[in-house]
Amino acid sequence: MTVPAITICDISFSYLNKPVLWDIDATIPQGIMLAIIGPNGAGKTTLLQTILGITPPAAGRIDILGGPIQNQRLNIAYVPQRRLIDWDFPITVWDAVMMGRYGHLGWFKRPSAHDRQRCQEALDAVGLREFATRHISQLSGGQQQRVFIARALVQDAMILLLDEPFVGVDAVTERDIISILKQLKNQGKTIVVVHHDLHTLHDYFDWALLLNVRLINCGPVSEVITPDSLKTAFGGRQAAP
Amino acid sequence: MISIYYSLALALMAAALVGLLSGTLGCFAVLRRQSLLGDAVAHAALPGICLAFWMTHSKESWVLLLGAIVAGWAGTLLVGAISRHSIIKEDAALGLILSVFFGIGLVILTALQSTNQTGQAGLMTWLFGSMAGVSIQEIMIMAIVTSMALCGVMIGWHPLVVCTFDRFYAHTLGINTRRMEWMITFLLVVAIAIGLQLVGVVLMSSLMIAPAVSARQWVNRLGPMVMIAGAIGMMATMMGVMISSLMRIPTGPTIVLCVSVFVMVSILVAPHRGIVWRLGRRRVVLSEP
Numbered sequence: 001m002t003v004p005a006i007t008i009c010d011i012s013f014s015y016l017n018k019p020v021l022w023d024i025d026a027t028i029p030q031g032i033m034l035a036i037i038g039p040n041g042a043g044k045t046t047l048l049q050t051i052l053g054i055t056p057p058a059a060g061r062i063d064i065l066g067g068p069i070q071n072q073r074l075n076i077a078y079v080p081q082r083r084l085i086d087w088d089f090p091i092t093v094w095d096a097v098m099m100g101r102y103g104h105l106g107w108f109k110r111p112s113a114h115d116r117q118r119c120q121e122a123l124d125a126v127g128l129r130e131f132a133t134r135h136i137s138q139l140s141g142g143q144q145q146r147v148f149i150a151r152a153l154v155q156d157a158m159i160l161l162l163d164e165p166f167v168g169v170d171a172v173t174e175r176d177i178i179s180i181l182k183q184l185k186n187q188g189k190t191i192v193v194v195h196h197d198l199h200t201l202h203d204y205f206d207w208a209l210l211l212n213v214r215l216i217n218c219g220p221v222s223e224v225i226t227p228d229s230l231k232t233a234f235g236g237r238q239a240a241p
Numbered sequence: 242m243i244s245i246y247y248s249l250a251l252a253l254m255a256a257a258l259v260g261l262l263s264g265t266l267g268c269f270a271v272l273r274r275q276s277l278l279g280d281a282v283a284h285a286a287l288p289g290i291c292l293a294f295w296m297t298h299s300k301e302s303w304v305l306l307l308g309a310i311v312a313g314w315a316g317t318l319l320v321g322a323i324s325r326h327s328i329i330k331e332d333a334a335l336g337l338i339l340s341v342f343f344g345i346g347l348v349i350l351t352a353l354q355s356t357n358q359t360g361q362a363g364l365m366t367w368l369f370g371s372m373a374g375v376s377i378q379e380i381m382i383m384a385i386v387t388s389m390a391l392c393g394v395m396i397g398w399h400p401l402v403v404c405t406f407d408r409f410y411a412h413t414l415g416i417n418t419r420r421m422e423w424m425i426t427f428l429l430v431v432a433i434a435i436g437l438q439l440v441g442v443v444l445m446s447s448l449m450i451a452p453a454v455s456a457r458q459w460v461n462r463l464g465p466m467v468m469i470a471g472a473i474g475m476m477a478t479m480m481g482v483m484i485s486s487l488m489r490i491p492t493g494p495t496i497v498l499c500v501s502v503f504v505m506v507s508i509l510v511a512p513h514r515g516i517v518w519r520l521g522r523r524r525v526v527l528s529e530p
Contacts, residue, residue, distance in 0.1 A: 073415035
């Protein structure tokens with residue numbers, strides 16, 4: 001049996017004495033596409049940031065591919081929420097994607113021909129080849145999201161974590177992004193997405209992690225998403241479509 | 242006659258170094274939304290300068306520079322500590338530290354003047370800046386510090402860019418974001434301390450912000466922006482020194498007026514982002530059928 005992609009052991013986290021995550025235990029196997037689902041304030045983004053090591057948990061441990069994250073930094077790629085980015089920052093699409101190679105580059109080195117080729121391939125994969133020299137603000141919402149997916153692609157990571165990638169994105173782009181993610185899954189990569197649309201859950205994902213401060217359930221979508229578990233998570237009210 | 246030209250040449254060299262360093266590092270301050278921090282650091286440096294003079298009775302520039310760096314750094318640490326450990330927000334903490342440190346500095350400065358120590362007269366020039374009588378040794382110190390800071394920026398360019406753009410993402414790449422942030426803040430403090438003698442405590446922060454704001458108008462990439470900001474800083478400070486020595490007006494305000502001209506021109510006419518350009522484009526769009 002292969003090691004799990006992500007093992008979450010007894011994670012708790014609180015902010016200003018209010019628990020945000022409480023005693024989370026979950027094992028996410030490799031090669032699946034998992035949605036983190038829950039109402040607003042359920043701690044979805046915090047869980048993602050805890051997995052990434054950005055917010056250290058108050059208690060508990062997280063293993064990435066069987067070891068601490070410090071040893072697996074290059075194997076985990078992060079696509080942040082679009083609203084957290086300063087879109088007026090002076091970089092082009094190409095520069096933003098090249099950032100994904102910095103982990104491989106070290107301090108002094110300039111990007112090699114191989115690095116540049118990887119960026120070109122990633123831009124092709126997300127359909128942004130002709131936008132390489134554009135400033136990041138001169139793109140539509142969907143294109144902006146694809147820039148950061150391309151940045152994750154060039155990292156050559158085994159695990160991709162995406163925070164609400166479909167917010168402010170049109171339906172066509174949403175389908176494009178899903179097909180890119182499915183291709184990655186077929187290459188054996190693990191995809192974790194913070195998601196809020198229950199309607200598309202069955203189409204897009206094979207696993208779900210249902211969360212509302214506490215873990216409600218984690219497993220294959222059909223087992224996790226039951227009327228009872230949704231009621232526990234959303235307190236009787238359905239998530240907005 | 243020769244000595245006037247010699248001292249002007251020295252002043253111009255010092256001005257060029259100061260402008261280059263503040264223009265370059267100012268880009269990171271502006272992009273990290275730390276523009277106000279520069280103002281707080283500059284004001285906080287005043288008590289450091291005065292105390293350094295009081296304790297050593299020396300007007301050696303490296304002594305005063307060290308005093309400025311220590312006090313500026315202490316001010317920065319206090320701003321961080323206040324906003325982390327209390328409910329006071331960062332902008333309020335900045336305002337607080339700026340005025341308290343500046344007040345302390347003014348009190349010590351006045352006390353020093355009343356004791357009538359020899360040589361304290363020069364301390365007043367730290368308020369509004371002066372390039373009169375800058376020595377070749379001072380220029381050497383400025384040149385060494387400037388080249389060390391610029392080398393630091395070049396060596397750490399990749400992690401610096403990622404940290405400035407998106408610190409969470411930088412963290413996921415394994416970059417020590419906290420260390421990076423301390424480094425850039427320290428460089429800012431040093432750049433401000435170096436510039437204080439020329440521009441003065443009161444107006445120093447504008448020499449950090451204005452070149453970066455102007456440069457951003459012209460280009461869409463960080464590398465060129467940093468270079469243009471350095472060049473604008475250099476040109477503005479040199480112009481300021483020339484004009485102030487010709488017209489016998491204070492150096493700091495003259496430099497700030499010069500750099501303001503760059504800002505105004507950039508905000509008005511820069512392609513794509515300038516006001517005139519955007520008005521022109523709107524007219525084109527409206528007139529299209």
